[in-house]
Amino acid sequence: MNWKSLAALALAARGANGLLRFSLVNPGIAPSPHLHQVVGGNAFNTTMDPNHPPPSQASCTTCTFADDFSNYWTAVLYFRARNGSYHRVPQKPNVGFEQARGGMTIYYIPYIGSTKSSVTAFKPGFRMLIGQADSRTREEASRFRQLTYTCLQNAMTRTGETLDMPKQPCPAGIMANVRFPTCWDGKSLDSPDHMSHVAYPSSGTFESGGPCPASHPVKVPQLFYEVVWDTTAFNKKELWPEDGSQPFVWSQGDTTGYGNHGDYVFGWKGDALQKAMDSNCDSCPQLKSQSIAQANQCSSAAQVHEEIDGWLDAIPGLSPGMEAGH
Template identity: 75%
Template structure:
């Protein structure tokens, strides 16, 4: 199920993007909390891996922006106290037990302790357009954890996987999990909508206040729909899962089916999703978007080594590493919709 219209980071580069804000955020914590979908619930139903500011908590009260309470961030831009999170990938062995798949840093971020690569892109090609940076209190979700079919997942245009032949592979994206061993791991690509209604910082489903372009994609400079007229930066996560230690097909199911499953029990890949809570300090992100800069010298930075020191103790104590009989939270892995 190849997505030939999506060329990911290569498409951005080929389009001449010179305003690409690309940086590393190391892992902050792995735990069953989800302050967007399950606010106030500890634990939440399934496991997440979180990067960004150490203000991440059970509720993420929008009345208390992260920069007001965070003391550090795992991101290389020191003014970014946002939180970015996804589900966690597991390997399901032939005997039915599970093992968490480790993350590994992206190219150029070799000391990032796993985590993610984060992109904010204000425009594509030579046509510069004004974008409005996310505002304090802004949050959004892309993807549905319960989706298990291509038809369902197609409502989200740009949630894909790249089977890495080598660390630089950026082609051959698919909407479902790769079906053969990937020599250098699996990259999960999470692209958020790029149009905003201009009014609401959130919505009950954490999606309705944002939208995709009315036609085309962000990469083709598609126009925003009338209902969501405000252009916002394209937020994009790259997460590299080091599946290489599980590439021996003798470990896979006897029928040869792919063995990876998201922590909510999705063995198809169609249930991939990403969450975002904005937390840049003051107007730092807007300055970066207005400046159309890549390295943005006007922004404060910190080394990856400093970012690696930022952490937060897990609020949910449970085993999630090593060989497990069940997924954390007891989700059942399967191919059908939850």
């Protein structure tokens, strides 16, 4: 997809990221099975009680739209050296958000192309998950239609998305793309697996204007994460495995890349998101905004105290040798 076209049609918000261990799949568990990075409101915690919406609990947000106290999170990427040690891959800001501390950009897209359509904004208490942390094959990952990677040739690269993790060094880093389903059953704010209450179009795609299935008739915005991982410090082939395989591992121990996943908890104030979707705005001047510098000041206290940076013998939360995929 052309990045300029996307930017013109989407409500984009930047978030500086914090690193926490918690998972929507394991509510109430601390620590979670693996490390995550989290952006959005600072009310994020290990319970995420739906009876206490984020806007009523948060005092700040890392998003540039100041009324967005939602939480957005993904796994964390690590580099595995030939000697078996690990180093967290840093992120770098996306184009247009160069002063941000994080590397995740969030888009809410009402429609793509010339066919305009109305969408229903997410409701208080809504949450969803896309992807499966334990997926290790193409077949398993393929059921999630739009979890992909882009090998960045430069900061503007937006073509050549693949289901597989790039197998060669990428000059400007690796972008993980996370697109959520765009059809909702209209009733359930959540489901036991955090996925069954949403679905993909019954034919075609959101981009092509595909219709929603009868079981999930309500069209919601396309929620899309672009996560830029700065892999450039690890681009020398002599650092890569001798067998030529790619060296990056997701924090749940996935060496295949097929376990890419993203989580979301809605937290916009009032009807701000619905108004933005109805007006199909880009910068959305009617929304309350804050500077990137202000967003960078928002943080949340660590909920699990452990070493996550520097050279490590194992990925946080995992024992040495627990990674799987080869």
